[in-house]
Amino acid sequence: xxxxxxxxxxxxxxxxxxxxxxxxxxxxxxxxxxxxxxxxxxxxxxxxxxxxxxxxxxxxxxxxxxxxxxxxxxxxxxxxxxxxxxxxxxxxxxxxxxxxxxxxxxxxxxxxxxxxxxxxxxxxxxxxxxxxxxxxxxxxxxxxxxxxxxxxxxxxxxxxxxxxxxxxxxxxxxxxxxxxxxxxxxxxxxxxxxxxxxxxxxxxxxxxxxxxxxxxxxxxxxxxxxxxxxxxxxxxxxxxxxxxxxxxxxxxxxxxxxxxxxxxxxxxxxxxxxxxxxxxxxxxxxxxxxxxxxxxxxxxxxxxxxxxxxxxxxxxxxxxxxxxxxxxxxx
Amino acid sequence: xxxxxxxxxxxxxxxxxxxxxxxxxxxxxxxxxxxxxxxxxxxxxxxxxxxxxxxxxxxxxxxxxxxxxxxxxxxxxxxxxxxxxxxxxxxxxxxxxxxxxxxxxxxxxxxxxxxxxxxxxxxxxxxxxxxxxxxxxxxxxxxxxxxxxxxxxxxxxxxxxxxxxxxxxxxxxxxxxxxxxxxxxxxxxxxxxxxxxxxxxxxxxxxxxxxxxxxxxxxxxxxxxxxxxxxxxxxxxxxxxxxxxxxxxxxxxxxxxxxxxxxxxxxxxxxxxxxxxxxxxxxxxxxxxxxxxxxxxxxxxx
Numbered sequence: 011x012x013x014x015x016x017x018x019x020x021x022x023x024x025x026x027x028x029x030x031x032x033x034x035x036x037x038x039x040x041x042x043x044x045x046x047x048x049x050x051x052x053x054x055x056x057x058x059x060x061x062x063x064x065x066x067x068x069x070x071x072x073x074x075x076x077x078x079x080x081x082x083x084x085x086x087x088x089x090x091x092x093x094x095x096x097x098x099x100x101x102x103x104x105x106x107x108x109x110x111x112x113x114x115x116x117x118x119x120x121x122x123x124x125x126x127x128x129x130x131x132x133x134x135x136x137x138x139x140x141x142x143x144x145x146x147x148x149x150x151x152x153x154x155x156x157x158x159x160x161x162x163x164x165x166x167x168x169x170x171x172x173x174x175x176x177x178x179x180x181x182x183x184x185x186x187x188x189x190x191x192x193x194x195x196x197x198x199x200x201x202x203x204x205x206x207x208x209x210x211x212x213x214x215x216x217x218x219x220x221x222x223x224x225x226x227x228x229x230x231x232x233x234x235x236x237x238x239x240x241x242x243x244x245x246x247x248x249x250x251x252x253x254x255x256x257x258x259x260x261x262x263x264x265x266x267x268x269x270x271x272x273x274x275x276x277x278x279x280x281x282x283x284x285x286x287x288x289x290x291x292x293x294x295x296x297x298x299x300x301x302x303x304x305x306x307x308x309x310x311x312x313x314x315x316x317x318x319x320x321x322x323x324x325x326x327x328x329x330x331x332x333x334x335x336x337x338x339x340x341x
Numbered sequence: 342x343x344x345x346x347x348x349x350x351x352x353x354x355x356x357x358x359x360x361x362x363x364x365x366x367x368x369x370x371x372x373x374x375x376x377x378x379x380x381x382x383x384x385x386x387x388x389x390x391x392x393x394x395x396x397x398x399x400x401x402x403x404x405x406x407x408x409x410x411x412x413x414x415x416x417x418x419x420x421x422x423x424x425x426x427x428x429x430x431x432x433x434x435x436x437x438x439x440x441x442x443x444x445x446x447x448x449x450x451x452x453x454x455x456x457x458x459x460x461x462x463x464x465x466x467x468x469x470x471x472x473x474x475x476x477x478x479x480x481x482x483x484x485x486x487x488x489x490x491x492x493x494x495x496x497x498x499x500x501x502x503x504x505x506x507x508x509x510x511x512x513x514x515x516x517x518x519x520x521x522x523x524x525x526x527x528x529x530x531x532x533x534x535x536x537x538x539x540x541x542x543x544x545x546x547x548x549x550x551x552x553x554x555x556x557x558x559x560x561x562x563x564x565x566x567x568x569x570x571x572x573x574x575x576x577x578x579x580x581x582x583x584x585x586x587x588x589x590x591x592x593x594x595x596x597x598x599x600x601x602x603x604x605x606x607x608x609x610x611x612x613x614x615x616x617x618x619x620x621x622x623x624x625x626x627x628x629x630x631x632x633x634x635x636x637x638x639x640x641x642x643x
Contacts, residue, residue, distance in 0.1 A: 013443050017436060018429070104430065108394055108423035109480070113444035114416045114487065339396070 011115055011123040019128060022093060026135050033081075034142060040074055041146035047071075048149040064154055075147050079165040082139050086170065086177035087202045089132045094181020095194035097124055098337075102189045117337050125330055129178050136174030140167060157311060158257035160210035167315050172322030177202045179326040183333045209318070217317050220259045220304050225251070227265065227299040232291050238265070238278075245272040248301050255308030263301040273299055343406065345370050345491055345523045346391055351400035353386050360386040362547040363400065368525070368540060372554070373517060375538030376527035377614060379622075383547040384527040385424055388495045391525065392421040405490055417447055420484030420522075424495040426477045430469025434462050437483055445487045453486035456516070473500035477509065485520060492517075494526040498533050510537050531614045543614055545621035555610060562613050563605030565593045576600035583616035 016023070047070065051063040098121075101107040111117050144166045147155075156162055163169065180202060185194035225231065227248070237249045239262065247262040265273040281293035306314070346368040353361040361383045368374055378384050389395040390402050393410025402408070407415045428437060434457060442448045457464065460478045462471070468479060477497060484492060497513075498506040514537055517524055528534050534541075541558060543550040551558070562582070569591045575581065579597035586592075594616040595602060608616075 011444065014440055017432065017440075105423060105425065105427035106429055108392075108421070109427050109429070109483075110440075110444075111394065111410070112392060112416065112419070112421040112484070113441070114413050114446055115444050116410070116413055116416065119413070 011120065012127060014110070015124055015127045019093075019131075023131070026131070030135060030138060033078075033139060037078065037142045037146040040071075040078070041148075044071055044147060044149050048153070052149075052153060067150060068154055071147075071150055075150060078143050078146075079161050082136070082143055082165045082170060083161065083206070085136050085139060086132075086173040087199055087206070089136070089174050090177030090181035090198045090202050091195040093128055093132060094178040095185040095198050096191045097128065097182045097185060099185030099189055099191040099194045103191055118334055121334060121337055125179065125182065125333070129175055129326070132174045132178040133171045137168065137171040140165065140170040156252075157255075158306070158308075158314075163214070163314070164206070164210065168319050169315050172319040172326075173206070175326045176205075176322040176329075179329045179333070183329050183336070186333055186336055214314065214318065215257075215259055215306065217314060217321075218306060218310060220306055222302055222304045223253075224300050225253070225303045227301070228295050229291060232294065238294075240275055240278070244275045246274070246278065251301075251303065253303065253305060255311075257306040257308070257310075259304040259306070263303060265299050265301050268298040268300075273297075343370050344368060344403070345372065345374075346402070346404055346525070348387075348390075348402045349400055351387075351390060351402050352398050353383075353390060353395065354398040359547055361390070364544075364547075364549050366542065366549060366552055368523075368542075368552075369554075371523055372540040373514075373523070373538045374525040374540040374542060375531070375534030376525060376542045376544060377531050377534055378527075378529065378544035378550075379618065380529050382529075382544045384529075384544055385495055386547075387544065388421075388493055388525065388527060392419060392423075392493050394421070394423070417445060417487065418489045418491065420487045420489045420492045422477075422480045422484045422492075422494045422497060425500060426473075426480035426497070428468040428471070428476055428479055431467060433465050433467055434471075434479055435464040437468060437479060438464075438486075441483045441486055447488040449486045449488045452488075452520075453482055456482045456485075474502075474505045474509070477501060481509075481513075485516060485522075488520065490522060492522050492524045494524065496528060497526055498528065506533060513537060531611055535610050541610065541614070543617045545618050546624075548621070550617040550621050551613075558613060559608065559610070561598050562594060562596050562608045562616075563602045564608045564612065565591075565595060565602065565605050567591055567593075567604070576602055582613075583620050 044067075047067060051066065052060065055063050098107075101110060110120065144151075151157060151162070151166070157166065164173070177198070181194065181198040184198050184201070185191065188194040188197060231248075231251065234251065236251045239247045239249050241247055246265040248265055249262040251263065252258055267273050267277065277297065278294075281290050281297065283290040283293065344367050346366060348364055348366045351361060351364045351366075352359065364383075364387065376384050376387065386395070390397055391404055391409060393404075393408075393416075405415070405418050409419070410416055429440075432440070438450070438453050438457065441453065442450055457479070460475070460482075462475055462479060468476065471479060477500060481494065481497065484494075498509050501509055510533065513524070513526075526534065526538070538555065540552075540554050542552040567590075569586055569589050575595060576597055578599050579595050579602060582594045582596055584591060584593040594608060594612060595605070
């Protein structure tokens with residue numbers, strides 16, 4: 011049975027191995043370039059030079075890295091559509107189900123071997139690509155990366171393995187139910203794209219309860235690239251605050267005075283000193299303001315990676331179970 | 342006595358269409374069974390149920406004493422070639438034999454290679470580029486080399502030209518002897534099956550019209566030819582299957598198990614089949630097909 015799986019999957023395996031080989035060459039090259047840049051411009055840099063080097067790092071590598079990230083994020087969908095969807099649908103379409111399901115191998119065993127072999131291979135392809143990319147851009151991530159950003163989180167470390175496995179099983183089951191390859195491919199792509207959109211926007215932040223912490227607005231906070239924003243109801247928000255490596259649950263948080271009352275427009279007037287922002291900032295700090303910062307600590311990064319991987323592995327197993335039931339009741 | 346195929350009130354419904362309607366059959370071991378009926382009679386459905394490709398809506402089916410496709414062992418005992426002999430177009434002939442060898446514990450590589458060579462098939466050719474006849478041979482070889490106890494062939498000669506049909510069937514007889522298997526093969530043309538089968542099942546409108554060993558069927562069916570206005574009396578227990586009248590002449594096919602029919606001639610398999618099919622068609626037109634009783638010849642379980 012493994013022989014047949016391999017024989018039917020030979021062309022796809024060769025394409026995947028070839029593509030991985032090309033990617034390896036490019037990612038090793040890219041990793042080398044980024045490391046050279048890091049060693050010459052960033053390691054041991056000082057103040058102003060560091061900011062410029064960071065900007066140059068972005069300008070020099072953003073495009074290449076984005077391209078690789080998009081490619082890696084597309085890989086599971088492609089696996090689902092091109093490896094998963096035809097797995098059963100094409101057998102039904104070519105009527106070869108009648109040939110292969112009448113050998114001395116039960117349908118359940120046939121499906122089990124196909125799902126295991128091709129599923130593991132799918133996970134391996136995505137995993138290898140992801141580990142290569144993670145290694146290649148590790149210096150970039152270290153300096154300017156936001157590892158909880160949706161595209162970064164989805165394209166680093168172990169999470170892509172879960173996505174690939176899930177997309178493959180999804181494609182297989184959709185093909186089994188729809189029984190036609192092309193519609194199955196289209197449905198798989200759409201459903202998987204929706205999952206890929208929903209998980210980072212609605213699901214991921216709820217996987218662990220966030221932490222809330224009171225942050226005093228001091229000079230360090232004001233210097234970290236935040237903005238104080240006066241809203242229509244005359245109260246202030248702090249926007250864009252990110253405590254080192256953490257994942258803020260909101261973009262803006264309301265600001266409160268020391269007595270717990272909202273910080274309003276009139277309170278800010280004495281500190282409006284356009285000619286000398288430094289004096290203005292010192293004035294604001296002296297007002298003893300704070301906000302409630304709700305976030306996922308950076309230390310939870312790996313917890314999130316493992317939870318999401320487990321989630322998709324579990325979903326894949328559930329879907330597979332449905333596939334076995336469907337195949338048994340098929341008539 | 343062991344049965345190759347045993348079905349009881351076997352029915353299969355596709356959405357609104359009843360493809361097979363309470364079909365009860367007992368087919369003894371060691372027969373070459375011809376399953377004949379018009380297109381849409383339910384032949385493929387019945388064979389699909391026998392091979393376990395599809396599941397019944399109601400009723401039961403047992404093949405060689407077990408539910409079809411229930412285990413690897415059971416699968417190993419039944420070789421099935423579906424209609425149009427599906428093969429993997431991108432795999433070579435040799436790949437198909439390798440597939441058979443890897444997936445079947447009782448696989449007979451010697452037999453498979455011998456047959457492929459005798460049919461003049463190129464082992465390295467892709468199955469997608471074989472002619473209809475060659476594909477049928479490849480599929481039949483792969484199913485037969487499993488060395489099961491039953492070979493089920495759905496319309497094996499439908500795609501072949503008349504010359505190839507004869508060759509295919511003669512060849513089938515040869516290796517049935519060699520392999521010692523029971524065979525069920527279907528066709529909408531009795532002519533295809535007449536020379537090879539020793540057991541006949543006539544299927545029409547999803548129901549079994551008649552089933553039995555050919556010799557028994559011929560022994561209990563008779564033709565009576567007479568002038569239409571001649572007096573005519575049937576012996577007790579005899580049943581008129583079909584009557585035809587033309588220009589004052591009548592030809593009646595009757596079934597009489599016990600009593601001899603005076604003045605009767607022998608029928609051939611074609612007359613007999615046509616009589617049952619015509620009766621089924623007439624019944625269907627009347628909308629009373631359900632009242633047409635299916636007849637099973639008692640001799641079948643001798």
